[in-house]
Amino acid sequence: MIASLWFCLRILVAWVLALIVLGVLWSNLFGGPGAVFVLLVVGLLVLAAINTASHLRRVKLVAGRLDHDSLSSRQQRRIELPLDAGQAFALVESVVAGLPRVMDIESSPGSLQVRARIARADSYNTRPPSRWNPLAWLAVKRDRVSATVTPGEGTSSVALLFEPDAGAWVDLLLADEGSNRENADAMSRALGQRVAEQRRDERESAARTEAEKELSVARLNLLHAQVEPHFLYNTLANAQVLTRTDPERAERMLGHLIQYLRSSLPGIDQSLSTLGQELERVQAYLEILRIRMGERLAVQVDVPEALRDVALPSMALQTLVENAIKHGLEPKSGGGTIWLLAREADGQVHITVADDGRGFGGSSSGTGIGLKNLRERLRLTCGPEAAFALVSNFPSGAAATLTLPHKGALPPELPHAS
Known part of the structure; x- marks a missing residue:
């Protein structure tokens, strides 16, 4: 609750300061603030309140809680992968390429970095924001994802950063309605699923190899069972004859x-x-x-x-x-x-x-x-x-x-x- 109130207060203060600056500019250009300016201010504050409320509701649905980390429009993750640097980089690159609406992927195997942009869509109907929405004129159209792989001893650490494709000013005026939080959770799940699938394939391969080895042992025992009785029978039969001759x-x-x-x-x-x-x-x-x-x-x-x-x-x-x-x-x-x-x-x-x-x-x-x-x-x-x-x-x-x-x-x- 405190985090939500602080978030709303921060947005409100940022808009009030921005409108004060706008009012000063309006006075210098058009004289004193009139009814048009008042309507503009009220409209912008209402739309900002709607955007803030939508952000709170969306984050609550996505993250299940409202705290400072979940409310932030910039999300960071650090994931440990039980892979060497080359395998981890290839896995991260494929997961980034599989994110919805991804574009402009920049991959650098030499520096173990992957960057991409993700087109932002309406959280409820997966369409771009309407051109008739005044906030859409200032709204950020894309998000960014950056992934850096750090090699370790038998493992690799992946640092992930999800943020709006804009400057820091956007954090003060507009919320992303949980889009970066959703992208961060999606990529974390995908990495976990890929590693689990790889481990499952390795276990199945090991099980198949073990089964082949057990089959080889069984065939060896069958070979003994086939060879020994005939050989022993023939040898003893010959020895029996030779004992007399x-x-x-x-x-x-x-x-x-x-x-x-x-x-x-x-x-x-x-x-x-x-x-x-x-x-x-x-x-x-x-x-x-x-x-x-x-x-x-x-x-x-x-x-x-x-x-x-x-x-x-x-x-x-x-x-x-x-x-x-x-x-x-x-x-x-x-x-x-x-x-x-x-x-x-x-x-x-x-x-x-x-x-x-x-x-x-x-x-x-x-x-x-x-x-x-x-x-x-x-x-x-x-x-x-x-x-x-x-x-x-x-x-x-x-x-x-x-x-x-x-x-x-x-x-x-x-x-x-x-």
Whole structure:
């Protein structure tokens, strides 16, 4: 109430002083004040009172209260945005451009400032003030908005100023009927909504990524569930036969099977492993196959000790070896050789599983799902720096190569499967 009375008194005093000056000028030009001048004074005071009352009512509707800050025709806001300076500036610029009746936008990315003018409309019918309204002759037709972004550490501060597009004199005689207050609230809401939408999109993206990781873990467990029973069944069936015909080979096969299980079981619920762990499992797997296939399978391993700590998706090497055996060497009548190679170059490690089997020219019963899952798990676990390539080997067979970042370049491990 006190703020409203003070506001009305200030407007009244300003008009009285302005009319006194007008009366002096009138006397000098036309002689003493007459009836015309009195009617002019009364009319101006009535219109000023109407403008003041309209301003009070409009501000009460917009702000819900009447105090010094809400009644002022010049509004200031300071908003903290959880964005860097470039992102905050782009967001502020787009919000300013989206304000109703905005015009003359001046954007300066170098100084992180945005300025614009906003055409003022009648608060009740969204039309410009009537030309027959005497106050419209002096009324301000536009408002100004100025936004300055101040960079911080991980956040940015935005200073907003909303004011009439005129000098300070207009604050003494005419009120803006809450237009700048309305513009300030509109921009504050828009900035808050944009930041909330961005955070929601980030949460949804994180949720999708987490779902992809969980799906990758589920597929890995499915791969274990598909591979282990068949492999164990075939190995035990072969060992059972060999116990009657060749006990020594049966003992060696069971020994390699124990080694295979020992290296497999501790990490069966993990999505990341190391080259050393994968190589230990694969070598045990290949030794079992060598007992089964005899001289039809030869194995050559060339992996430097310094590269055995390189992280890679669990079962990745096993998948490539099984693919080489199943589609390359087993269909070949004379069998062949499988190579396991690892080299480092330019901060990346290249792991190759090659064979001299039938290659891409032979018929295959595979569906390609295993390699497709491997590519997806490689992308999720090792990021965009990782790659997978499958090419023909010379003079026959195929070569599959994993390209991985070396040490410390990997993202956090995927969640364990429950």
